[in-house]
């Protein structure tokens with residue numbers, strides 16, 4: 001059963017379209033969506049102590065400490081023992097998180113099949129995030145200083161995670177600009193290579 005699991009990481013800077021594409025991918029491939037951003041926002045909405053701690057980092061556009069998000073991912077995976085695969089969105093965001101994820105998957109007898117990275121120009125990212133901020137209710141999307149801080153965090157701490165999967169030959173980079181459906185088709189083309 002474990003051999004049949006398919007685990008995917010959707011990777012890219014804030015605003016690259018991971019959330020939008022994730023919704024479509026999980027429907028087509030029957031994967032369980034694990035978004036650390038969504039999990040953190042749900043902790044904040046419930047005013048848990050984890051949520052309150054995370055909020056202090058998120059409001060500044062900084063990454064939440066590794067231990068916090070790794071623990072959250074571990075328990076989300078434990079709650080879904082029958083998943084036929086996971087789609088990780090917004091995780092791993094540091095090399096330490098990638099190492100921890102590899103270990104968690106080994107414990108479950110499985111591994112990451114592919115990391116798909118969406119490439120979007122910085123000015124387009126900022127435009128999309130400010131636009132999302134008009135309607136999303138996300139305070140981290142309304143302030144350009146916070147948006148730029150998030151992109152900085154991405155460049156300083158997250159971009160290196162690609163190398164981790166590149167070294168294992170499990171990495172693909174796709175154009176993340178264009179229509180939502182065109183991008184989805186590119187992603188499906190890449191996923192299908194691993195399924196055939």
Ligand code: ADP
Pocket residue numbers: 013014015036037038040057058059061062063064065066069089090091092093094097140150
């Ligand atoms: P985006 O991809 O648009 O930045 P997310 O919803 O994925 O939005 O994340 C929002 C915030 O949550 C991030 O700016 C960061 O503070 C925090 N966060 C989410 N995932 C992680 C993670 N894996 N590690 C550390 N912090 C995270």
